[in-house]
Amino acid sequence: MSFLQNVGHWLPQRVVSNEEIGALLGCAADWILGVSGIEERRYADAEESTVSMGVAAAQSCLQSAGLNADAIGYLICSSGTAARRFPGPAVSIAHSLGCAQIPAIDLPVASAGALVALDLAKDLAPRYGRVLVVATEKMSEVALTEPMERGTSMLFGDGAGACVVSREAGSLEIVDSLVASDGQFADDLALPFASPLNMNGRSVILHASRKIPRAVEDLLSRNGLTPSDVSAYVMHQANLNLITKVATSLNVPIERFFTNIARYGNTSSASLLIAASEWMRTSPPASGQYAVFTVFGAGFQWGSMLLRAV
């Protein structure tokens, strides 16, 4: 049995409004809001990296949990925007935190990465004690790569989230999880080396709007639950219209879906943990209540995780 012990996050200070990015892309601020639900996003400055943001999020998480770096037995870093091919951010984050010679691995999975990491951490925690999951993304570098495309570039923001998965009791028990992939559509959402992001938005939305509800319903069904039994959903903050569509498919009030995409945009894999961190701080679930985390992204990879408040 594993538990989500604590969640933290970090965001750059610089706020980029729809007016600012719209002027750059040649589109209206209201159009961005209408097609995405995004009002603003955060951009890291030149000195801020996936490593520095990941370290800041991890420190926030560890400090609020009252944990020192030597309490961590394993580190998993999710990032699709690492600064180099290898080594990835994981070892640098572990070193910066002062985690002494623990295993530290990278998952370059992009948007679904945090949940894939949580799925692994759930199984690693009984062996390693506490697993630190970090998801950190500098998507502004992707968004601002020429040639920019308005429907893609306006979406993204920077940030990082982190959480500790422990074999010791924490605030949320990880009950079950389900992850999947389908490489048939790998080219429909891809970031090639030294090229702009390639995104077939129609394909992404078509698959996401069918696979996410199915992943949630399958996970709940095998645990004897239905979507209405879940008090809170935390979904990858890809697009507010997609989140609304998933809520409709599940026949769940949109109010049960925590959202912060209006303020931060799509921060790829970081978005799940940033949202989970804010959700835990602003509206923590009562004991016994169920929550579902769910994601979809490049690959395609997708999944869901069922949690129960302790």
Added chain:
Amino acid sequence: MSQRQDLILQLVKKVSKKSETPSPDESLFESGYLDSFALPDLVAELEEQFSVKIPDSDLSPRKFDSIERIEAYLDGQG
């Protein structure tokens, strides 16, 4: 327009909330009848009205880009 094309057209109008009639070979995306969020609704309507299960492996937007293409896809499903 065939009877099958006419039913597809009604479904396109339903999800697009448009009353105009696209020609059978007109791109539904380029002409504004479909966008990313209307396409999943159209696929769900096609599954229900034509009693077919469209597998994930067939979920390529190009297959649903015109009434003719949709008809050809459905014809291939038997």
